Amino acid sequence: MTNSFFYRLACRPAALLGMLVLLAMALGAILAPWLYPGDPMSMVGGVLLRPGEDPTFPFGTDQMGRDLAAEVFHGARITLLVGIVSAFAATGFGVLVGAIAGFYGDMVDGVLMRLTELFQTIPGFLLAIVFIVILGSSIGVIVFSIAAISWPAIARMVRAEFLSLKSRDFVQSSRVIGMSDARIILTQMLPNCMAPIVVTSSITVATAILTEAGLSFLGLGDPNLVSWGSVIGVGRESLRTSAYLTLIPGLAILLTVLAINLLGEGLNDAMNTRLRVA
Amino acid sequence: MSVVLQVEGLCTSFKTRRGLLPAVHNVDLRIEAGETLALVGESGSGKSVTALSILRLISPDHAQIKARSLRIGDEELCSATPPMMRAVRGKKAGMIFQDPATSLNPVLSIGRQIVEALEVHAVARGKAAWDHAQALLERVRVPDAGRRLHDFPHQLSGGMNQRVMIALAIACSPRLLIADEPTTALDVTIQAQILRLIRELQDEIGMGVLLITHDLAVVARNADRVAVMYAGRKVEEGHVADVLRTPLHPYTAGLLAATPDERSNGRLAEIPGLVPGLAEMPPGCPFAPRCTRALDVCSGAMPTISGSSGRLAACFNPIAPC
Numbered sequence: 001m002t003n004s005f006f007y008r009l010a011c012r013p014a015a016l017l018g019m020l021v022l023l024a025m026a027l028g029a030i031l032a033p034w035l036y037p038g039d040p041m042s043m044v045g046g047v048l049l050r051p052g053e054d055p056t057f058p059f060g061t062d063q064m065g066r067d068l069a070a071e072v073f074h075g076a077r078i079t080l081l082v083g084i085v086s087a088f089a090a091t092g093f094g095v096l097v098g099a100i101a102g103f104y105g106d107m108v109d110g111v112l113m114r115l116t117e118l119f120q121t122i123p124g125f126l127l128a129i130v131f132i133v134i135l136g137s138s139i140g141v142i143v144f145s146i147a148a149i150s151w152p153a154i155a156r157m158v159r160a161e162f163l164s165l166k167s168r169d170f171v172q173s174s175r176v177i178g179m180s181d182a183r184i185i186l187t188q189m190l191p192n193c194m195a196p197i198v199v200t201s202s203i204t205v206a207t208a209i210l211t212e213a214g215l216s217f218l219g220l221g222d223p224n225l226v227s228w229g230s231v232i233g234v235g236r237e238s239l240r241t242s243a244y245l246t247l248i249p250g251l252a253i254l255l256t257v258l259a260i261n262l263l264g265e266g267l268n269d270a271m272n273t274r275l276r277v278a
Numbered sequence: 279m280s281v282v283l284q285v286e287g288l289c290t291s292f293k294t295r296r297g298l299l300p301a302v303h304n305v306d307l308r309i310e311a312g313e314t315l316a317l318v319g320e321s322g323s324g325k326s327v328t329a330l331s332i333l334r335l336i337s338p339d340h341a342q343i344k345a346r347s348l349r350i351g352d353e354e355l356c357s358a359t360p361p362m363m364r365a366v367r368g369k370k371a372g373m374i375f376q377d378p379a380t381s382l383n384p385v386l387s388i389g390r391q392i393v394e395a396l397e398v399h400a401v402a403r404g405k406a407a408w409d410h411a412q413a414l415l416e417r418v419r420v421p422d423a424g425r426r427l428h429d430f431p432h433q434l435s436g437g438m439n440q441r442v443m444i445a446l447a448i449a450c451s452p453r454l455l456i457a458d459e460p461t462t463a464l465d466v467t468i469q470a471q472i473l474r475l476i477r478e479l480q481d482e483i484g485m486g487v488l489l490i491t492h493d494l495a496v497v498a499r500n501a502d503r504v505a506v507m508y509a510g511r512k513v514e515e516g517h518v519a520d521v522l523r524t525p526l527h528p529y530t531a532g533l534l535a536a537t538p539d540e541r542s543n544g545r546l547a548e549i550p551g552l553v554p555g556l557a558e559m560p561p562g563c564p565f566a567p568r569c570t571r572a573l574d575v576c577s578g579a580m581p582t583i584s585g586s587s588g589r590l591a592a593c594f595n596p597i598a599p600c
Contacts, residue, residue, distance in 0.1 A: 106339070169380040175335060177395045177446060178368035187394055191385045 008270040015266020021259035025252075029076035036070035040226050044070075048242050059248050062234060071226045072249055078227040080256070082143055083209040089147035090208075091201040094154025099185050101155070102162025113159070116152045124149035128211060132220050139222045142215060146208045154200055161193035195271040202264035206257040213253055228253050280351075282453040282486035283309040283332070283371075287346035290324075290331045292556065298342060299556035301327045303510045306583075309454065309486035314477075316489045316501035316518070318533070322553045324510035325490045329456045332488075333371060334363050351453045369399045371454040372447030377463045378439035382431040388415075388442045389427030395449040414445040418475060437468035444475065451483050458490045473500050494537045498522055503588070506530045509553055509564035511580075516589040524598055526591035528571045563594070571595045 010016050028035075043065040044057075051060040051068075059068035101112040119127070131145035165171060166189075174184045190197075209228075215221055216229025217236070228249040235245025285307040291298040302324045309315045317325045330336050331343045332350070348356045350370050355363065367373075375381045383391055392411035396402045402410045408427070415423035418441040431439055440460065447455055457476060461469035477500060480487050489501055497504050497518060504521050506514040506529065514527040525531040535547035551568040554560060560567055566576035573595050583592035 169375060169377065170383045172335065173373075173375060173381045173443070173446070174383075174394075176333065176367055176373045177449075178364045178366070178398050179394070180364060183394075183398065188383055188386075192383065194385070 005270060009266055012266045012269060014262045015270070018259040018262030018264075018266065021255055022263060025076055025080065025256055025259070028073050029080050032070075032073035032077055036067065036073055040070040040074040041066060048238070050242070051244055051248075060242075060244055062231075062242075062245055063238060068231070068245065068248060071231050072228070072252055075226045075228045075231055075249065076252065078139070078222075078225050079209055079212060079229070079253070082139065082146065082212045082227070083205045086143045086146035086150065086208045086212075087201050087205040089143065090150035090204055091154055091197065093147070094151035095158050095190070095197060097151070098155040098158025098160075099162055099190065102159040103166060103181065103185055103189070105163075105166075109159070112155075116155050119149070119152045120156075125211065125214060128215060129218075129220060132215065137220050137222055139225060142212060142220075142222065146211050149211070150204050150208060154197070154204065157196060157200055158193060161196060162189060165189050165192055195268055198271060199264045199268045202260055202267060206260040206264075209253060209257060209260075280311045281308060281349070282311050282351055283307060283488065284347060284349040285332060285345060286348075287344075288328065288331055288348065289342075289344045290327055290336065291342045293340060293342065294557075296557055300559075301341075301510050301556055302331060305507070305510075305512050307488070307505065307512075309488060311453070311484050311486055312480065313503065314480065314487040314489055314501045316491060316497040316504040317507060318491060318494065318497055318504055319507035320492060320533070320553060322509075323507040325492075325507055326458055327510075328507070329373070329458050329488065329490055332456065333367055333373060334358070365399075368395060368452070369450045370452055371456060372450070372452040373456040373458065374440070374443045374447050374460050376459040378436060378443045379431065379463070381443055382439055384431055387428050387430055388434070392427075392442070392446055392449060395446050399450050401450055410449075411445075414449055415442070417448075417479070418442070418445045420445075436464050437472065440464060440468075440472050441475065444472075444479070448479055448483065448485075452485055454486050454488065455480070456488045456490070459492070460489075461491075461493075461496065469496070476500075494522065494533065506533070509559065510556075511564065511592065512583060512590075513565065513593070514591045515583075516585075520589055526585075526589075526596040526598055527565075527593045528569050528595075528597065529565050531597055532568075563592075571597070 044067050045054065045061045045065050047061065047065045048063060049057055049061040051058060053060065057067050057069060059072060061067055097112050097116065101109040127149050128145040131148060132141055135141040171184060171188060174188045212227060213229030213232065216227045217233040219233060221227055221230045231249040232246050235242070239246055285305065288302055288305045289300060290302040291300045305328055307315065317328065319325050332348065334343060336343065345356055347354065350366055353366065353370065355366060382388065389408060389411050392414055393407040396407045396410055412423050412427055415426060420426050420438060420441050434442070455476070460476070461472050464472060473496065476487060491497060501518050503516065504518050505512050506521070506527065508529050514521060514525065514530045521530060522534065525534055532549040536549060538546055549568055554564055560577065562577040562579050563581055566572045569576065575594050581592045581594050583590050585591055
């Protein structure tokens with residue numbers, strides 16, 4: 001079954017492209033310490049060398065003489081890590097809240113949905129800034145604050161799915177078999193909304209990467225770590241004279257987010273049981 | 279013979295904004311092992327609500343279910359807690375529904391669903407459960423069961439899906455099988471196969487069957503005894519041959535007259551009027567406004583169901599003396 005799932009995914013050129021780009025990014029992130037050993041924030045060469053000017057620095061150097069290629073590769077580690085971990089946390093919490101609210105309805109639903117709306121009414125990016133300002137800018141806090149602004153969308157979607165699934169006959173027949181509520185939620189209803197959950201959480205990874213980039217750009221990122229957003233933030237100061245400092249990490253973000261979206265689309269089709277060949 | 283279902287004084291009332299509305303009123307049922315009791319009535323007569331009440335499948339938020347006694351097998355479930363009911367459902371009593379296409383989970387393979395049913399009651403686990411599931415599919419005569427295990431409901435026909443539902447219902451060899459219009463969504467040739475299958479499994483396992491239907495031809499061929507319901511009350515009960523040949527209650531007679539058969543050609547007889555809604559129940563016998571044999575007493579008082587040796591009717595003016 002797993003084989004056929006990947007097979008169906010790989011049959012879609014867009015999804016395949018997305019997957020390859022993401023694999024390349026992940027590979028780059030994993031290999032960064034071997035490709036560019038040492039601290040990517042240390043000054044290694046001349047100031048503002050353009051890409052290609054010195055073969056040692058294919059992406060050039062910034063105002064402080066830091067190797068841009070080292071920063072981009074090491075930045076991929078932090079950016080991807082923050083994106084994936086915070087999307088996972090947001091999905092886990094969102095699914096939990098949404099499933100319970102949708103399944104039990106009435107009072108439980110009311111309380112949980114008011115809580116969700118409380119988060120949704122505050123602009124997400126501002127809320128993330130508030131968390132970081134209060135708790136300090138460490139990588140843990142950044143992951144937490146991005147997860148905290150991402151879960152309400154997933155919770156609302158899962159709740160809506162559960163509300164419509166709850167009245168389906170097969171849920172009643174699961175009860176007839178003698179299943180407990182928890183078992184019905186986990187083994188019967190969740191598999192029925194896996195497709196939208198996977199798709200939404202893949203998009204959440206993309207949004208989380210953009211949010212992290214935005215926060216780092218504003219200087220709210222972890223000052224001890226390089227991420228694509230912080231590289232752009234540094235490059236911004238010489239945008240008119242040395243645009244490559246923002247263009248290269250910007251392109252990395254663009255490619256990653258695009259790849260994730262393509263993969264998400266492909267997952268959506270691949271997870272549809274009805275499209276499976278008999 | 280052992281009794282697999284004994285219901286006394288079952289009352290189910292729905293909680294609405296207008297207060298409690300009784301949907302099932304004072305119903306007694308009794309099924310012995312190996313026996314089929316048909317529950318007959320037109321739409322809205324409370325047949326399905328009775329079945330759902332027996333397994334407590336209506337949430338207490340929506341309805342109040344009361345009974346003097348409610349026994350499945352040798353367990354008294356009148357005041358059973360939710361965990362107790364969960365242990366009964368599937369294990370002691372299985373149920374199949376009208377539309378197999380929607381009663382099966384669309385994203386799980388049928389094998390997975392049968393395995394779930396076995397694991398819930400710890401009958402079998404892992405590999406053993408899958409083997410057991412395949413044996414069950416073979417038992418409900420699904421051809422090529424080993425391969426069908428990995429199919430999804432949308433890949434099977436309605437008749438095959440209903441067989442899978444039956445396999446799910448009998449997975450733990452229950453004492454009682456409730457079949458709520460099991461053939462309504464199937465075409466006629468499949469109907470006969472499914473009913474024959476239920477009959478055969480019933481003989482193998484020795485379970486009692488509560489067959490809910492509005493098709494009197496199905497009753498004649500498949501049931502041992504029949505209970506006729508009207509407006510949430512049981513109005514007549516007896517052996518199938520007796521009830522269908524010499525109905526006592528005018529409603530049963532009306533139902534029989536409205537059944538098409540090959541001898542009569544021409545207009546089908548009908549019972550004038552509709553089943554009264556839950557909120558506008560008349561004070562006396564609920565059938566009185568539609569009844570051709572109604573007396574003055576009928577609109578003032580509700581007749582109690584009475585009779586002897588299992589032949590019961592609730593009528594002041596029965597067609598033949600009880």
